[in-house]
Amino acid sequence: MIAEAGLVALWLAASMALLQLIAGLTLLRSGAVQLPPIIKPAAYVQGALCIFAFFALMWLFYVTDLSVLLVASNSHVDKPLIFKLAGTWGNHEGSMLLWVTILSGSGTAIAALEKRVEARTLSATLAVQAFLALGFFAFLLFSSNPFERLLPAPVEGAGLNPLLQDVGLAFHPPTLYFGYVGLSIAFSFAIAANSHNLTIGIDHR
Numbered sequence: 001m002i003a004e005a006g007l008v009a010l011w012l013a014a015s016m017a018l019l020q021l022i023a024g025l026t027l028l029r030s031g032a033v034q035l036p037p038i039i040k041p042a043a044y045v046q047g048a049l050c051i052f053a054f055f056a057l058m059w060l061f062y063v064t065d066l067s068v069l070l071v072a073s074n075s076h077v078d079k080p081l082i083f084k085l086a087g088t089w090g091n092h093e094g095s096m097l098l099w100v101t102i103l104s105g106s107g108t109a110i111a112a113l114e115k116r117v118e119a120r121t122l123s124a125t126l127a128v129q130a131f132l133a134l135g136f137f138a139f140l141l142f143s144s145n146p147f148e149r150l151l152p153a154p155v156e157g158a159g160l161n162p163l164l165q166d167v168g169l170a171f172h173p174p175t176l177y178f179g180y181v182g183l184s185i186a187f188s189f190a191i192a193a194n195s196h197n198l199t200i201g202i203d204h205r
Contacts, residue, residue: 003068003147006056009049010097010147013104014137016046017130020107024127027120039126040111046133047108050101057097057146058088067153070094070146076159086170087160093146095173100136102181107133110185117189124192132184 020042027039057070061084066072074087074094089098107129114122140146 002056002059003065003149006053006060007145007147009053009056010137010141013046013049013053013100014134014141016042016049017104017133017137020046020130021127021134024123024130027123039123043104043107043111043126043129046130047104050097050104054088054097054101057094058085060147061085061088064157066155066157067149067151069148069150072150072154072157074158074160076157078156079160082167083160083170089173089177090161090170093140093144095177096136096140096144097146098174099177099181100133100140102177103129103133103136103184106182106185110188121189121192125188128188128191129184132188 020039023039023042060068060071061075062081064071064075064077064079064084066075066077070091070093071087074091075084079087087094089095107126110122110125110129114125117125
């Protein structure tokens, strides 16, 4: 049931990203000066749903639910707890889920904390963040589902990637991703500012 809840959360988060993108583009096309009332709540809900999905996957690794293909392929009943948890992101699907969770969380932080940027620039920034997130959502949902079931479930599990069976290496991916994905904020602001300047130029004409 936890796996299915995590998958539903991912679908809903993707829907929120699409809504956020549409709302942001609508403001830019209409020339309005106020943020669409839906765009910030969509960013908040998207971030919360992604966090829920990631912790759902982490819980599946914690309890070693071997009926989930990803857990069976990247964990083992006898692994120390720290390496069971590291199995959450120590694989392709889990690392992509971590990536999109940080990306959505960054969008949530922009929506919640940025007070000095004008509405059109903030709207464009959130639209770019949503556009980036949608690509990863599509990849996860249609190509690399981290919550896929495996029946019948194996007895023990295949175990974590040997390269990650070290404390330092186990926590290397999350710290690396925070740096990499955090750059999406600067990218989104740059694209938003450029689109705003282009819009102003067109308006002046």
